[in-house]
Amino acid sequence: MTARLGVSAAGTSAERYSRGIEVLKRIGGAGYDIPVHRLAQVAPDLARFTVEFAYGDILSRPGLDLRLRQIATVAALMAHGSVQPQLKYHMTGFLNAGGEPAELVEMLFQAIAILGFPVAIDAVGIVREIFRERGLVFDPIAPVSDDGTARYQRGLEVLDGLMANPEAYMEKLESTSPELARWSVEFAFGEIFGREGLNPKARQIAIISMLAAAGNRSDLLRLHIEAGLKSGLSRTEITEALMQLAVYAGFPSALNAFGVANAVFTKPEQKEKEGAGGWVSANAIVSEPRKARSERGLATLAKTSAQAGEAVVNSFNDLAPDIGRAIVEHSYGDIFNRAGLDAKTRELAACSALAAVGSKATETPLRVHANAALTAGATQAEIVETLLNLLPYRGYPAVEESMRVVGEEFRKRSDSEVGALTS
Structure with a gap:
């Protein structure tokens, strides 16, 4: 007979439910039970499972404090991309659990590097709505004031502090794309992971949590689990965060993440590196100044996305202007202006990528880039063909939804052109 594994959650169903309700109250505040009651009208057993299992068995566990649990939950839901009501509930729950508004905004920065700009673009509206409903007066996070030339060196320092063998990491990226290697250091590590918020x-x-919920990110997940241990997280805290993924990202995501975590936990401890600072100094280069990247990015933005892109960039000004700045400098200044693809092909590629993701978070960017493709000379038929090409890879539902979005943009554009002719 197989021995019982682990320790089961204590108590009867009623005790687990009661324990779950207490956690739910701490997270949900005054309206904590509204979603559960709404669910119970359709599926009472699922409502009970939600309270008993998610909150009574998992979130009530003592191995991770509730504030960090809410960070893990918000991160996993952001990775999902299409669960905005639940994301809002748990962002609010993070504040109810003692989290600071500025920390919530800082999570948008982390999402940029791990999940992409569309997730931050989508989430900023939710954060703004929460602050308004709570009557919070939020001072925007101050923009960086340096000239940007030390981004690469700062990224190397962060990279060196996170991993035992940064040289191997860099060589692996550089072997295929030196540009990707440089941007990983300058932007992901130098501008995002090095933030102090x-x-x-x-x-x-x-x-x-973002990496594990997104899935298929084993190398980076391993790196950041190691970095988590180095930053002071205990194995128990990491284990609890990954266990929680079973609730918010599904058991397969959690089980795969535990395979990576187990490899980290059972790996022999490595000796502390010696002379790390010398490696950073020997490999540091001077990064391009922000001013040049910004000017190039603004010119590319004006040429491609015009007012629609500018509106997205400015949508962060009241909370975190640096996210808008990063869109201009990195997306448009570093990437979209490159000569390797002509403007039309680049915009069609963007439409394809956004439609393939197919989440709610990618809807607004898809609208922006469909219009940018038309501005760059693509026909409506070429955009439609780009989306039809996804059918074998993403299936009919994702393509149908993307076709709905671009169809709306086609009609808006047609209406505005007719209006211009008749005015």
Whole structure:
């Protein structure tokens, strides 16, 4: 007979439900039970399972404090991309659990590097709505004031602090794309992971949860689990965060993440590196100044996305202007202006990528880039063909939804052109 594994949650169904309700109250505040009651009208057993299992068995466990649990939950839901009501509930729950508004905004920065700009673009509206409903007066996070030339060196320092063998990481990227290697250091590590708005433990919980929920990110997940241990997270805290993924990202995501975590936990401890600072100094280069990247990015933005792109960039000004700045400097200044693809092909590729993701978070960017493709000379038929090409790879539902979005943009554009002719 197989021995019982682990320790089961204590108590009867009624005790688990009661324990779950207490956690739910701490997270949900005054309206904590509204979603559960709404669900119970359709599926009473699922409502009960939600309280008993998710809150009574998992979130009530003592191995991870509730604030960090909410960071893990918010991160996993952001990775999903299409669960905005639940994301809003748990962002609010993070504040109810003692989290700071600025920490919530900082999570948008982490999402940029791990999940992409569309997730931050989508989430900023939810954060703004929460602050308004709570009557919070939020001072925007101050923009960086440096000239940007030290981004690569700062990225190397962060990279060197996270991993035992940064040289191997760099060589692996450089062998295929030196540009990707440089941007990973300059932008992901130098501008995002080196930010101080989240303490190291909270930042690594967020990153680990995003990577694990996104799936198929084993190498980076391994790196950030190691970094989490180095930042002060215990194995228990990491284990609890990954266990929680079973609730918010499904058991397969959690089980795959535990396979990576087990490899980290059972790996022999490595000796502390010696002379790490010398490696950073020997490999540091001077990064391009922000001003040049910004000017190039603004010119590319004006040429491609015009007012629609500018509206997205400016949508962060009241909370975190640096996210808008990063869109201009990195997306448009570093990437979209490159000569390797002509403007039309690049915009069609963007439409394909966004439609393939097919989440609610990618809807607004798909609208922006469909219009940018038309501005760059693509025909409506070419955009339609780009989406039809996805059918074998993403299936009919994702393509049908993307076709709905671009169809609306086609009609808006046609209406505005007719209006211009008749005015």
